Amino acid sequence: MAHIIRPYGDTMDDGKVQLSFSLPVPAGSRALEAARRIALAWGFHEAEVVHMAPMSDEFTFFVVYAATQHGIDWDTVEGDRDDSEKPMTMDEINAFIRAHIGRKVVVVGACTGFDAHTVGIDAIMNMKGYNHHYGLERYEMIEAHNLGAQVPNETLIDYAEAHNADAILVSQVVTQKNSHVHNLTEFIELLEAKGERGRFICIAGGPRISNKLAAKIGFDAGFGHGTYAEDVATFIVKKMVQEGRK
Amino acid sequence: MVTNKLNLPKEKIDRARELAKNICAPVLDFIDAHTTVTVERATLRLLGADGVSTEGAPVPNLVVDALRDKMSEGAAVWYANALVQTGLEQGELDRRIAEGFNIATLPMGDRQKAKELAAALARRQFSRIDANRAYRESKLEEFKGRSHSPLLYLIVATGNIYEDVKQAQAAALAGADVIAVIRTTAQSLLDYVPYGPTTEGFGGTYATQENFRIMRQALDEVMEREQRYIYQTNYASGLCMPEIAAMGALERLDMMLNDSMYGILFRDINMYRTFVDQRFSRMINAYSGIIINTGEDNYLTTSDAFEKAYTVLASQFLNERFAYAAGLKPWQMGLGHAFEMDPSIENGILYELAQAQMAREIFPEHPLKYMPPTKHMSGDIFKGLVMDNMFNFVSKATGQGIHLLGMLTEAIHTPFMMDRHIAVETALYVMNGIESIMDEIEFRPDGLIVRRAHEVLDRTLGFMEEVERIGLMESIEKAMFADISRSRTGGKGFEGIVEKGEGYFNPVESMLERSLGLA
Numbered sequence: 001m002a003h004i005i006r007p008y009g010d011t012m013d014d015g016k017v018q019l020s021f022s023l024p025v026p027a028g029s030r031a032l033e034a035a036r037r038i039a040l041a042w043g044f045h046e047a048e049v050v051h052m053a054p055m056s057d058e059f060t061f062f063v064v065y066a067a068t069q070h071g072i073d074w075d076t077v078e079g080d081r082d083d084s085e086k087p088m089t090m091d092e093i094n095a096f097i098r099a100h101i102g103r104k105v106v107v108v109g110a111c112t113g114f115d116a117h118t119v120g121i122d123a124i125m126n127m128k129g130y131n132h133h134y135g136l137e138r139y140e141m142i143e144a145h146n147l148g149a150q151v152p153n154e155t156l157i158d159y160a161e162a163h164n165a166d167a168i169l170v171s172q173v174v175t176q177k178n179s180h181v182h183n184l185t186e187f188i189e190l191l192e193a194k195g196e197r198g199r200f201i202c203i204a205g206g207p208r209i210s211n212k213l214a215a216k217i218g219f220d221a222g223f224g225h226g227t228y229a230e231d232v233a234t235f236i237v238k239k240m241v242q243e244g245r246k
Numbered sequence: 247m248v249t250n251k252l253n254l255p256k257e258k259i260d261r262a263r264e265l266a267k268n269i270c271a272p273v274l275d276f277i278d279a280h281t282t283v284t285v286e287r288a289t290l291r292l293l294g295a296d297g298v299s300t301e302g303a304p305v306p307n308l309v310v311d312a313l314r315d316k317m318s319e320g321a322a323v324w325y326a327n328a329l330v331q332t333g334l335e336q337g338e339l340d341r342r343i344a345e346g347f348n349i350a351t352l353p354m355g356d357r358q359k360a361k362e363l364a365a366a367l368a369r370r371q372f373s374r375i376d377a378n379r380a381y382r383e384s385k386l387e388e389f390k391g392r393s394h395s396p397l398l399y400l401i402v403a404t405g406n407i408y409e410d411v412k413q414a415q416a417a418a419l420a421g422a423d424v425i426a427v428i429r430t431t432a433q434s435l436l437d438y439v440p441y442g443p444t445t446e447g448f449g450g451t452y453a454t455q456e457n458f459r460i461m462r463q464a465l466d467e468v469m470e471r472e473q474r475y476i477y478q479t480n481y482a483s484g485l486c487m488p489e490i491a492a493m494g495a496l497e498r499l500d501m502m503l504n505d506s507m508y509g510i511l512f513r514d515i516n517m518y519r520t521f522v523d524q525r526f527s528r529m530i531n532a533y534s535g536i537i538i539n540t541g542e543d544n545y546l547t548t549s550d551a552f553e554k555a556y557t558v559l560a561s562q563f564l565n566e567r568f569a570y571a572a573g574l575k576p577w578q579m580g581l582g583h584a585f586e587m588d589p590s591i592e593n594g595i596l597y598e599l600a601q602a603q604m605a606r607e608i609f610p611e612h613p614l615k616y617m618p619p620t621k622h623m624s625g626d627i628f629k630g631l632v633m634d635n636m637f638n639f640v641s642k643a644t645g646q647g648i649h650l651l652g653m654l655t656e657a658i659h660t661p662f663m664m665d666r667h668i669a670v671e672t673a674l675y676v677m678n679g680i681e682s683i684m685d686e687i688e689f690r691p692d693g694l695i696v697r698r699a700h701e702v703l704d705r706t707l708g709f710m711e712e713v714e715r716i717g718l719m720e721s722i723e724k725a726m727f728a729d730i731s732r733s734r735t736g737g738k739g740f741e742g743i744v745e746k747g748e749g750y751f752n753p754v755e756s757m758l759e760r761s762l763g764l765a
Contacts, residue, residue, distance in 0.1 A: 022664040055667045056416040114432035114448060116513075119547060119621065126729075128550060131588075131622075148514070150432060174431060174449050176405070176660065207625075207657060225625055 006071040015068040022061045027054035035062040080211040087234040097141035100241045104143045108160045109169030110151035113183040117173035118149045133228035153187045167201040167236045175208045188218040248610040252699045265710040266567040277525045283742035285526045286310045286321040288488030289754045293367040297340040298441040305340045307438045312350040318747030326364035365753040378498035379535040392474040393423045396649035403428035405447030407457045411464040418468040418476045421670040426479035434484025458497035485739050491527035495534035505541035506568040511730045516737035528572030529758040540565040543584035543617035545728045551586040556705035573762030576611035584617035585637040600698040602644040613647025623656040630654045642677040
């Protein structure tokens, strides 16, 4: 039997959601009705506009509560990755590398293209890491090279070749006009043109990157918001062993 | 009026300023002896050189590129010589240069005559800057008491100047006192300034003189309607610091991001280049009455805000020293810092309060520029909004000068119009509600806040003594700032530095130094 799920407000299956949005109209009773109507047009019912505020002469902000009848079958949902696979800890990863690989694993990472944000690659690679999760530089059995931001794809690949990297991490934070997809695609195309796609484990990361998106572009994995160094390291070392890379 | 709540020892603060002076002295000697391609281009801009080739190369770039082997004499005399030798009107000469005419092919005629012409051209542009400054001052006087305190600072970043204008006007109407147009990603690494109005950019909009003018006009409209001065801000940092400062002076910008070391650390621009460029650009900012904003907040995106708090204070002292050396007055020094401590730290907000109050007391006349949480913002917009409002609280309580409003959607997307609306509404609520809080509150002399401030000051002194001992450039090489290491000859723009020759001539520099009392 299908396991249908709907949003839960304070009663099972009430379908309640909170929405906030703005409309390019002046605030007033017409705007209030427009906000309600637009929520109904989206398929909600019982739409209630609880807040309306003018933001300028031409724009108005709304907070709306509404209910939906739509649900989906929980049993048919597949996640971006397998939630039952837990990452190893830093110590476990180091021990795993010693036992199964027997040398330091070389990881090269950068934020590529014009993207100037180091925050993502730093969270994964810097000694200190992020949110009390140490970065790869702290891992005894990992040799981590963080090239920083605004690194051309060519430079990153050349560097990975020169340092015999096992894995390359490509970070993309800016997503305006799909620049992240463009940069990531170019990276894979460059590697393929050199016939070296198979030489490295390639991982894409960034707040808007999903495993599915990364796989579609040709990466081995993609890591999004909430990823820590151990998630990335676990993937790399397991994949290396799985594929017999030493 | 800043009241003393932390009882920081004056002799320690004086000692830090003395250390800053010693640390900066050898760098200032280097600066004095050198010019750069962008200093020369800024000089040409302040002689009125304008225009662009069909390939998009600005006239100042074409002139300086043609004069590369004469750079030690300064570009101004050669540009003026071309006017004398050809007898052309300036606009006509610029047009021919844009079409490929190489002024370096002309022999030097009467050098004295060329110098006098160059000085006259500079005076013409300076009088435009004087008029801008006078206009700003008259409007600030007319609308006195209408701005928020601290000034509320909002960013627009659509990539399209005409879209920016709509968002900026809405933001100003909503209550923003300061509008900053974020630049497109990587403009800081261009060794020229793009030309004309622009409608394409990534994560921001190109800083061009025409875009400055368009935004100025839009903000002035809102100013008149709201009877409140709206400050316009842009970013000087990068390979064209002096040129962007010149454009800002000509188009009456009011604030400019201008840090003495940001380009080195965070954009990998050569350190010699940045040091020379920042001085010239800051002299222009000083003369045009612009408030600079320094970039200490950036340190905390790569280093830990709790552990490395002293590097922020040390950098504030260095930025202050470099600012004085460029003729800036304390009221023009928007020294930066940020609310970036890990939100899981127990008493973290008290440590933030200590840091902000400490900065306030050490730099009492400076309009401190306080940045909101970014590093620890997540997709949880509800928690993010609370974090932003703790920041609003600390900022108001400690009397910061320029308050960059935090966005609840930080780390998700560039702000929606409604994100800004929520930011302004909640900030005004908090700030109005605690208007006089610090008149009512004193800190325990032996309490956590006072002890933390003293400890940060002590660590700053220790750190600055170390920097003094090994030298500023060596300290940067050793990653003592922001945990980032940069080599002296590495980074972008190194090839653009030239030692000034015996006969180096720069009428803009002389006029700036003379009027700022630096000569």
